[in-house]
Amino acid sequence: MFLPRPVRLPGPLVPPPVLLVVAHGSRDPRHAATVHALAGRLRSLRPGVRVETGFLDFDAPSVERLLDRLARTGVREVIALPLLLTRAFHAKTDIPAVLREASARHPRLVVRQAAVLGPAPLLTAALERRLYEAGVAPGDRASTGVVLASAGSSDPEAIAVIAEIAREWRHTGWCAVRPAFASASLPRTEDAVRELRAAGAVRVAVAPYVIAPGLLPDRIARGARRAGADVLAGVLGAAPELARLLLHRYDEAITAPRYLELPRPA
Template identity: 80%
Template sequence: MHAPAPSPVLLVVAHGSRDPRHAATVTALTERVRSLRPGLRVETGFLEFNAPSVPQVLEKLSLERPAAEGVRDVVALPLLLTRAFHAKSDIPTVLREASARLPRLTIRQADVLGPSPLLTATLERRLYEAGVRPGDRRSTGVVLASAGSSDPEAIAVIAEIAREWRHTGWCAVRPAFASASLPRTEDAVRQLRAEGARRVAVAPYVVAPGFLPDRIAAGAWEAGADALAGVLGPSPELARLLLQRYDEARVPRIAALTA
């Protein structure tokens, strides 16, 4: 009887930031993932600004030689909400270069996190924490404020999430962007106010604090928003979503083993 193959390592690939709150939030999120699935090995690598880098983590994994055969399989999960430049170019390039350099490893890139009902649930949680109550929905307009992107696919996804979220009872939901695209958060707040929303809440569609989330917050308060939700952060829903994307990515491996 052969022992079952170990589960692939989950490598969370974060962008990184000079803002120390970013790395602290990523750490808290990965700790929550570990608590939901004890025994799963979870590592974190950053694209820039923070350590360890993604190549450094993969190099470390390739050199490990425990009693069995060592680490063989890795699922690299981008901590990204849309398929924009980092998901389409940066991360695949880093992983391809690592695969060529480290032939002992099988590295599979998981899908990005969004869109997902679990992300919408986190947005709702953060709005509630900011003081928005279920009874406020019909009179409250929401600004779905993302970091922004020059990628049309990513912009279209944010707009579609706003449209779908509107159907859950908010008087209106408008997308906004902190960079690269328009409208800005403050413009969307003013638009909702002009359209008759009694209350306006801003919901940042970003994982962790940093420069662009701070810009979203500044725009919200400048335009007189009534409530500003926190970033998605280490919510239980987001941790469950990471595990969901991990499981989806390892399905081909499971199918091969059972064929």
């Protein structure tokens, strides 16, 4: 279990780095509401750390403007935590570009990008929490097939990670676990549900491997209903396991050796 803990560095007492949650953004207002709820949980778990949220698109504030504001108000260190479950395009390209540009604009602002959230046992625990909340009983595991339904990606690394999570999760007692994707890759959720039913699963549950509501999670839900899934779990949302994992990634970024580099001169 990852417990919230204060951050202390050698030498004079300095404020801990700002924890910046970097979310994709969406036209769906439920997305931003979920991100802000998760940020609120982080603040309650780590009251000594300033927590901010920024978005790559659609929602305000943008990551760029938020970093500009932080720099203007004297903030010197930021840990940017991508609210992403796999290391794909946004983690490899979009977010690093935004952070590099901010560093160029504000040479006295040190910005670190933390690792993406997945894979991690805490995410599996959050998925199971949502399945149990949706009506799956712990005793049903051996007769329940699970569809691990992710948003999808054109990045082969991300797809391979989802497949590996499904394989590992299967070994924890479920009848079967199949990956599915809402976009870019196959199979779709409805196809995975039908495959599990044809393979003999007594019941089929769909576990969305997504953080916030929006277009693709809605597509997952439609596919689950269309194929007659017995259980449809909610998105991960502000699950306590997700909040603890974010804080773990924050602490990892702080304790990385390069964190002790001197700030660049103005």
